[in-house]
Amino acid sequence: MEPKLLRNMLTSLASTSRLAVELLLKIQTDSEDSDDDIDSSNVYDMRLLVAFMDMLTTVERCFWARETSTEWWDHIVLQAWDDEQWLQNFRMRKATFMGLCEELAPILRRKGTRLRAALMMEKRVAIAIWKLATPDSYRSVANQFGVGKSTVGIVLMQVFSAINRILLRRTVTLGNVHDIVTGFAQMGFPNCGGVIDGTHIPILAPAYLTSKYVNRKGYFSMILQALVDHHGHLIDNNTGWPGKVHDTCIFRNTGLFRKLQVRRQNAHCDPWRPHLPFMLWLLKPYTGSLDSSKEQFNNRLSWWSVLLAI
Template identity: 80%
Template sequence: MLLLLLLFLLLSPQGCSARYDPTWESLDSRPLPTWFDEVKFGIFIHWGVFSVPSFGSEWFWWYWQKEKRQPYVKFMETNYPPGFSYEDFGPLFTAEFFDANQWADILKASGAKYVVLTSKHHEGFTLWGSKYSWNWNAVSVGPKRDIVAELATSIRNRTDLHFGLYHSLFEWFNPLFLYDASNVFKTRQFPTAKSLPELYEIVTKYQPEILWSDGNGNAPDTYWNSTGFLAWLYNDSPVRDTVVTNDRWGVGSICKHGGYYTCSDRYNPGHLLPHKWENCMTIDKWSWGYRRNAQLSDYLTIEELIKQLVETVSCGGNLLMNIGPTHDGRIDVIFQERLRQMGDWLRVNGEAIYGTKPWRTQNDTVTPGVWYTFKPKEETVFAIFLKWPISGTLVLGDPKTIIGETQSLGMEPELLRSMLTSLASTSCLAVELFLRLQSASQSSNEDIYSSNAYDMSLLVAFTDMLTTVEHHFWARETSTEWWDHIVMQVWDDEQWLQNFRMRKATFMGLCEALTPTLRHKDTRLRAALTVEKRVAIAVWKLATPDSYRSVAKQFGVEKSTVGNVLMQVCSDINHILLRRTVTLGNVHDIAAGFA
C-alpha cells in the first residue's frame, strides 16, 4: 500500500512542476523566482558597434541614416570619407582591452547582484557568434571573440551575480523585418528566420537567468510569437526554474504582461505598485551607449544614484543601472568610480536594501526625503535618509514607537558612535576609513600605531568630531561651555576610544601629532584665509578643553565668533572630506593636506 501511494504521488500533477500554456493568462500566473526580488540592484551594459562612433546615442545609425538629424550627419561628413557606411564601423569594434575578469571584478565591487548585457541591440550585431547573424557578429567581425561566453564565464566564476542577456526583437534595417513591416506584419519572415531562432540559441547556449526583451518594432506579440516562446522558456528550457523576464514582448504587453514590469525607460513612479517592477536607468543622462562627447555634468552624481536606488527599493522595485563601455573594451573611469561608490555605500547600508520588502508606507509623511524598507522576519524597519537634518534632529512621523521595544539613540556616547554611520548617508569616506582601521586592528592585538592606521585614525576621529560639533551647535543653544562640553565628551568617552583599539593616551598623542602636520602650512593658510577662519583652524589644531578660550584671547575675538566660525568651517571641511576618495596609498597625503 505504501509503495502504491508513493508511486501515485510521483505520477500525480502535484508532484510535477507547473506547466504553462502559450497564453498571457497562463504565463502571467507564473510566480516570479524569489531571487529577483531579493537582489534589488543590477548593472545594465550597452555595448555594440554603436560604441565605435560613440557620438550622441546608441541610436546613432537610426538618427544618422533614417531621421538624418543634422548633428549626426555633420559628424559623419566631418570625420569619415564619403560612402562610409554603418557596416564599416564593424571592423573598428575591436575590444582589444576587453578583459572579462576585470569587468567581473568591477561589477562585483559595485554591490550589484545581477548583470544584463546587450547580446544584440537594434543594429542587429550580435555579441556572440550567432549562426543566424551571418558576418554581423563579434566572432566574425571586429573582436573575433565570443563576448557573451567570456563575460558569462567570468561572472559565474568570480562573482555571485546572476547573469542576464538583453535581446532586441527587431532590427532597424534588416530586409526581412522591413518586408514584414511593409505588409503590416501579416507576414512573419523575420521572427521565423532571425529573431526567434536567436532567442532559443542564447537561452540554450548561455542559460541566462534574466532575459531582457526590447524593441517590438511596433509589431504585436502575436507577430513575435512571444507567448509560444515564453511557454517553452518556462516549461522546457534549461533555465525554466530560475529565469526571469520583463514585459517588452510586443505592442500592448509593456506594463501589462510578462515576468516583471519596466513600463518605460527610467521608470520611477515614486509609489508602491501591486506588481514587481524594475527601474532601468542610465548613469549618462542622455545615452545608454558610451559617448565620447559627454560632459561631466551629463553624468548622475553618486548622491543622485543612491537616491534612485533608495526610492526604487522602497517602492518595491529593482534598480538596473546602465554603463556603456568603449569600443576597445574599457569601462570608462567615470563609470568605474560610480560603480565603486555605489558598492562602498552598499557595504555599509546594504542591510536596508538587500532582501527587504516595502513597508506599510514608502516615505515619511512628516520629513521629506526619508524612505522606508522592511524585513518581516526580523521585524525591522529601516528609515533611510540621505542628508542629516540641519536641526540635528531627525523627526519621523510614521513609525509608532513602543516604550521598551523601540531602540533609541538618546545617549550622547551612542550618538557619537553612530556618527560614522550617519556620514555614510552621503558618503562612505568615514565609514570606509573606520572599517579599514578595524581590519588593521583585528590583525594585531597591539595598539594601533603603524603609519597607515595612524593617519586613518586621525581622519576618522576628526571627521567624527567635526560632525558631532556641527550637530551639537544646531541642536542646542550655544553657551560659553558648549565647546568644552563637546571636546570632553568626544575625547573622554572610553568606550568610543575602545572602538578604535587604542588607549586614551595614544589618542591624545595622535591629536598632538596633528599640530605640526598642519602648522607647516601656516604660511599658505595665513595668506589664503581670513582671520576668522584662522581662528577655527587654530581651535582645531589644539583640540584641548582650554583651547577655545585661549584661541579667542589670542585673536582678540568673542567666544561666540569662534563658535560661529568653527561651525561654518566644520561644514566646509565635511563637504570636502565627504567627496574624497581615500585609499591606503593617498591617505597620508590627505592627512598632510587636511587643512
C-alpha cells in the first residue's frame, strides 16, 4: 500500500475517535525524535498500523441498545397461549400465524451481525400483526415485544412490503367468475358476481385536514372498500380514503368501477351477461314501502350489504 494512502486512511480513521487521535499524536512525537531519517516514513506508517490494530482489538465497545425483556413473547405467547388467546389478540390461530411466517420467510429472514443478533422472523411478523390487530401505540408495542420504538416502525414497513410482494396478488384475485355466479345463485342471488361494501378503520386524528377524516359515526377513520365472492374471500379492495367520503364517491373513483364500465359497454360480446337495474350492473336494497317479497330480499341482502352484479 502506498505510504501516502495509508497515512490518509489512518488519519481519517483517527478523526473519529478521541483515543485514536491521542495515539496518533504520541506516535508522531516519537517518530520526530527518531534519528533515522531514511526509514522514518516506513517506521511511522508501521507504528500507526500496529497502534490502531491494537486499539481496535482491545478497546471495550459500548452498545447503544437499552436493556429490554422478551420474556412475554418467548415464553408466554409462543409456549403458553392456546388458540383462543391467539384469536383474541392476533385475530388468527397459531397455526395460521406460523403458515404466514413461512410464506414471508424468503423476504423477512435476516442474518445477525457481530454487534447484535437479528430479530427473529416470527417476532417481526408478530409485531406487525399485533399493531394491525390492536390500537396500541408504537411505544406500547415496543415495550410489549422488548424492542425499540423505531424498530417497530421499520418492522411494519418490512412486513407490509413482503405481504404486498408475496401474498397480495395471490390472495386478492378475481377467481372463477362462473363458480362465483353459481355460488351466489345457490344462495338466492342469481346472476351475481360479487358483493361490495365499505368499512371504517379507526385511526388517530391526522395532523392535517382533520375534519375530512371524521366519519358519520363521529370518530376518525379511513375507509376500506372491499369486493368479495360467495365465500367472503376478497377479490378486489381499495383503501386510503378519508372517513368522511361517501361510499359512492369512493366506488366511482376506483379501478374496479372503470373496468366494469368498460366491460358493460362490451356486454354484447358476452351473451350470458345479466342486466340488472341501477347502472345496469349494481343492485341495492329496496327502499320505501315494501311488500313481503321485497322485505325478504332486503333481509337476505342485509348481511352482504350491497350487491355487485356482473
